[in-house]
């Protein structure tokens with residue numbers, strides 16, 4: 001059939017109107033220094049790999065446990081909550097999507113920072129949720145006081161993305177206390193790298209939902225496991241939405257691998273120590289090259305050079321096979337978001353940047 005018969009102008013325009021989220025590139029080119037999507041430079045816990053392989057035999061004939069009971073129990077133990085306070089999904093992106101549909105779709109618009117995870121406005125548009133952005137302060141911090149002007153639901157990434165800047169638990173408590181009738185969702189995708197989790201607050205604030213992931217600090221981005229912790233009522237709301245979409249939560253390999261990873265505390269501690277040491281080295285190298293680097297509590301840094309545009313630096317790095325992320329958005333157009341890689345990644349990046357900065361733009 002010809003393209004004219006297959007592609008209706010009306011429906012392809014409607015499809016284009018559904019502005020999608022634009023994820024970071026995942027090029028399949030070997031040898032790239034890939035510092036653009038905040039993946040771990042280290043492999044996951046070997047115990048997780050073993051458990052995934054063990055789950056991949058004959059048992060794959062059978063459907064997985066639709067409630068992920070053992071995984072929710074493991075998460076409940078780790079975070080000292082009850083299993084009915086734990087919701088799991090295919091990556092925290094799926095958990096967040098359900099949170100938007102179940103909790104953030106309210107008569108008052110949902111509020112979030114003007115600079116934050118670019119998925120939030122996309123979900124709002126797709127689901128028809130009214131939203132308002134609240135500017136970060138001059139130091140790119142979330143100012144909780146600015147959220148008191150109006151009631152209604154809130155979602156904040158903490159540490160924030162793509163800035164890496166974190167707020168303390170006491171600030172999250174003030175945010176939740178200020179709007180008891182509205183859900184407050186805290187996206188803690190990067191919290192293990194230096195943030196302060198709000199999970200200990202959930203007993204006090206039944207409106208607080210904390211979302212975490214195994215993608216970053218547990219190096220399991222490819223397995224797709226994320227979760228939320230909160231009051232059992234909030235978790236029930238998420239479960240109802242998920243069941244309405246008939247979405248099966250996690251496959252057998254994902255459930256088994258996630259449980260084994262959560263049990264390997266030793267690997268977890270060693271890996272976090274290595275990432276934070278490498279982050280210090282990355283910040284030092286960028287500072288020597290003249291960059292301003294925001295204080296990062298995450299596994300990435302957000303940095304700008306006083307004399308070069310973010311776009312030109314990202315393009316020049318790309319030519320040298322180093323991928324970083326540039327966001328063409330107001331306020332952050334000058335910045336690069338650079339994932340904390342291995343020592344050899346940091347060396348490659350530093351070498352490439354020195355060469356780029358030594359030549360005129």
Ligand code: PMP
Nearest residue numbers: 091092093117161189213215226
């Ligand atoms: N929240 C934030 C702030 C993120 O940067 C990401 C990663 N892009 C996610 C959530 C989703 O991560 P995942 O779906 O892999 O858990």
